[in-house]
Each structure stands twice: as C-alpha cells, then as structure tokens.
Amino acid sequence: MDVFQVVGPLVCTYRHPGMGNLPLRVLRDRKGKLQVAVDTIGSNPGSWVFTISGSAARLALDDKALITDLTIGGVIDFWE
Amino acid sequence: MDVFQVVGPLVCTYRHPGMGNLPLRVLRDRKGKLQVAVDTIGSNPGSWVFTISGSAARLALDDKALITDLTIGGVIDFWE
Amino acid sequence: MDVFQVVGPLVCTYRHPGMGNLPLRVLRDRKGKLQVAVDTIGSNPGSWVFTISGSAARLALDDKALITDLTIGGVIDFWE
Amino acid sequence: MDVFQVVGPLVCTYRHPGMGNLPLRVLRDRKGKLQVAVDTIGSNPGSWVFTISGSAARLALDDKALITDLTIGGVIDFWE
Amino acid sequence: MDVFQVVGPLVCTYRHPGMGNLPLRVLRDRKGKLQVAVDTIGSNPGSWVFTISGSAARLALDDKALITDLTIGGVIDFWE
Numbered sequence: 388m389d390v391f392q393v394v395g396p397l398v399c400t401y402r403h404p405g406m407g408n409l410p411l412r413v414l415r416d417r418k419g420k421l422q423v424a425v426d427t428i429g430s431n432p433g434s435w436v437f438t439i440s441g442s443a444a445r446l447a448l449d450d451k452a453l454i455t456d457l458t459i460g461g462v463i464d465f466w467e
Numbered sequence: 468m469d470v471f472q473v474v475g476p477l478v479c480t481y482r483h484p485g486m487g488n489l490p491l492r493v494l495r496d497r498k499g500k501l502q503v504a505v506d507t508i509g510s511n512p513g514s515w516v517f518t519i520s521g522s523a524a525r526l527a528l529d530d531k532a533l534i535t536d537l538t539i540g541g542v543i544d545f546w547e
Numbered sequence: 548m549d550v551f552q553v554v555g556p557l558v559c560t561y562r563h564p565g566m567g568n569l570p571l572r573v574l575r576d577r578k579g580k581l582q583v584a585v586d587t588i589g590s591n592p593g594s595w596v597f598t599i600s601g602s603a604a605r606l607a608l609d610d611k612a613l614i615t616d617l618t619i620g621g622v623i624d625f626w627e
Numbered sequence: 628m629d630v631f632q633v634v635g636p637l638v639c640t641y642r643h644p645g646m647g648n649l650p651l652r653v654l655r656d657r658k659g660k661l662q663v664a665v666d667t668i669g670s671n672p673g674s675w676v677f678t679i680s681g682s683a684a685r686l687a688l689d690d691k692a693l694i695t696d697l698t699i700g701g702v703i704d705f706w707e
Numbered sequence: 708m709d710v711f712q713v714v715g716p717l718v719c720t721y722r723h724p725g726m727g728n729l730p731l732r733v734l735r736d737r738k739g740k741l742q743v744a745v746d747t748i749g750s751n752p753g754s755w756v757f758t759i760s761g762s763a764a765r766l767a768l769d770d771k772a773l774i775t776d777l778t779i780g781g782v783i784d785f786w787e
Binding site for chain 1: 469507508517520522540541544
Binding site for chain 5: 557558559560561562563565566571581582583584601602604605614615616617
C-alpha cells in the first residue's frame with residue numbers, strides 16, 4: 388500500500404456511471420506524483436494516508452456496482 | 468487512479484476480437500508518458516481525465532465479452 | 548494500455564505448461580524497455596501495437612487453461 | 628514479489644473498516660521507496676522480507692472480509 | 708511479461724503458510740532491479756527467463772491454496 392498526502396477534493400461533474408457520486412481526492416506522494424483515490428472515511432487536506440489499490444480498492448466500496456482502482460485505507464497518525 | 472490529458476483518438480483497424488469497436492483514446496500524463504484507454508463517456512482532445520485501471524476498467528464496460536485494462540472514469544472540471 | 552513496437556518472436560522451448568504453444572513476441576517501448584506478450588492476432592516486426600495487461604490479458608485467450616499477463620490488443624494504423 | 632527492509636509498525640487508528648485491526652508495517656526498498664504492508668507472520672524492524680501484491684495479498688488473510696494489496700510473504704534468511 | 712536473469716535460490720525458512728514450500732528464485736532485470744519469483748519449472752542461475760505476474764501467477768500453481776504474484780513462465784533459448 389502506498390503513502391500519500393491529501394491535496395484536496397477532485398471536482399469532476401462529468402463521470403462514468405460506475406463512479407456514482409463517490410468522493411474523490413487528489414493525492415500527492417513524497418516525490419510529487421499525483422493520484423486520484425476514492426475517500427470513504429473522510430480525510431482532510433494535508434493529512435497523510437495510505438491507499439489500497441487494485442481489486443481490493445473496489446471491495447472496499449459498499450455498493451458493488453461502483454468501481455475504483457484506489458481507495459484510502461486509513462489516516463496515518465504520525466508521518467515524518 | 469491516474470490523471471491524463473487526452474491527445475486524440477487511436478486509429479486501430481486490426482484488433483483482437485475482445486476489443487470490439489471500443490472507442491480508444493491516446494492519453495498523455497504530465498511527464499509525457501503515453502497510454503491508450505477506452506473512452507465510453509466521450510472526452511475531447513485537450514481535456515484532463517482520470518482513468519480506472521485493472522479489473523475495474525473491464526467492469527466499466529457494458530458488454531462483459533469486451534476487454535480493457537484502462538477506461539476513462541471522468542472528465543476533470545479544472546486541472547492546473 | 549501500453550504502446551510498443553514489435554521486435555520479433557521470442558524463442559522459448561522450455562515453458563510452464565500454462566503457456567502452451569502460445570506465440571510470444573518481444574516488444575520494446577519508446578524508451579527501450581522490453582516486454583514479452585502473447586500475440587494471437589499476428590503482428591509483424593516493426594509494427595506498433597497496444598497491449599492489454601492483467602486479468603484482461605488472460606481473458607483474451609480462447610483456452611482458459613492458458614495464462615498470460617500481457618496480450619497484444621491491436622495493431623496501430625499510424626504511430627508517430 | 629518485491630524485497631523490502633522492515634522499518635517498523637505503522638500507527639493508524641483511523642481506518643477503513645476493511646482494514647480491521649490488521650498489523651501494518653512500513654517497509655523500505657533498496658532505493659528508499661516506502662510501502663505499507665500487512666504483516667501476519669510477525670517481522671521485526673531491520674529484517675528483510677519479501678511481499679505478495681495484488682489479489683494474492685488479500686487471499687493471504689484468514690478473514691475474507693479484510694482487504695489489502697500487500698502482505699509480507701516471508702522473512703529472508705540472508706540478504707546482502 | 709518481464710524478462711529477468713536468474714540470480715539463484717532465495718533461502719526463506721520463516722514463511723507465510725500460503726507460500727508452502729514453493730521454490731523461490733531471486734531474479735535481476737537488465738537494470739539491476741531485483742524480484743522474487745516462484746519457480747515451478749527448474750531454472751538455473753544465469754539463465755534468462757520471462758515471468759508471469761498478477762492473478763495469472765497464482766493460476767500457474769497446481770495447489771490453489773498457495774499464493775504468489777510472480778511465477779517463471781519459461782526459460783528463453785537465446786537472449787542478447
């Protein structure tokens with residue numbers, strides 16, 4: 388699982404139906420690489436989180452009709 | 468999920484049957500890396516999109532006989 | 548899906564049974580990175596192709612007892 | 628499977644329910660890249676381990692309601 | 708599928724039960740990156756092999772209770 392800092396929400400009104408109204412977050416890793424993840428636990432900008440990728444990211448959603456390849460797994464208490 | 472800018476359509480007449488007539492797009496990330504994705508929502512060249520990879524990309528297709536490993540998940544309203 | 552140029556066939560007589568007699572191709576991307584893919588559509592050296600990775604690569608094979616993680620999805624009409 | 632050195636436990640009290648109380652470890656590869664993995668075998672800081680990624684990481688958990696994309700597969704006897 | 712040169716066996720007595728007694732090999736790619744793979748076909752140090760990753764790696768094992776994310780798919784006859 389990768390470690391990222393939350394940048395903020397991703398505004399995306401025009402979506403694939405499989406994305407539903409899932410809350411999306413822009414994340415940045417230590418080298419500046421950006422990723423987009425589904426956030427079902429409510430993270431805040433500036434927080435460090437770890438993410439679950441692949442089919443496990445999808446299993447983390449309650450509604451099995453929804454799709455994602457990256458979901459936030461937890462907010463890290465202390466990081467660096 | 469990764470973020471890309473749409474370059475344009477990919478013309479590919481000679482395909483694996485599992486690709487059907489899926490509309491394909493050439494995408495470029497911020498570092499210039501190119502990828503090919505299925506576009507089921509109708510994105511335009513120059514738009515920034517985020518993509519769904521892996522088995523979730525395939526679940527985003529209505530016809531379960533079709534295959535892909537990358538599908539456009541949404542058009543980003545504002546990016547950089 | 549990634550874009551590669553076909554280098555040529557991969558000769559590999561000593562294989563895992565799950566590879567069967569699948570035709571294998573050596574591919575090279577724009578930066579010189581090499582990969583091996585199953586080719587079920589008959590690509591030629593020098594052609595540019597795009598590839599399907601992960602579980603979708605396996606679903607692209609007719610015989611479900613065979614395994615792969617990369618299958619050629621199509622020959623690109625024009626590339627660069 | 629990748630090879631990492633165990634840095635130590637990851638303290639993360641605010642988690643997705645799918646993470647349960649799984650013990651998490653911060654891992655570092657030879658180039659300094661950090662990853663988070665589930666540790667079900669009890670590794671110690673400083674040990675070199677190899678990790679299982681993807682859907683196999685999840686199958687390594689006894690409770691199928693739990694999710695992960697990286698699980699420690701074994702402690703390497705000698706490394707470098 | 709990636710191409711690697713076999714470095715040698717990986718000695719790992721303390722394992723996750725899902726690894727069983729699977730024979731493990733340390734592999735090195737052309738840039739020096741190391742990976743660990745299950746070897747069910749008997750490769751020798753110095754040989755060039757190609758590997759199968761992801762869920763296909765697991766399907767390459769006879770015992771479905773065992774897990775891996777990388778399995779050697781074949782020994783390449785000639786390489787470079």
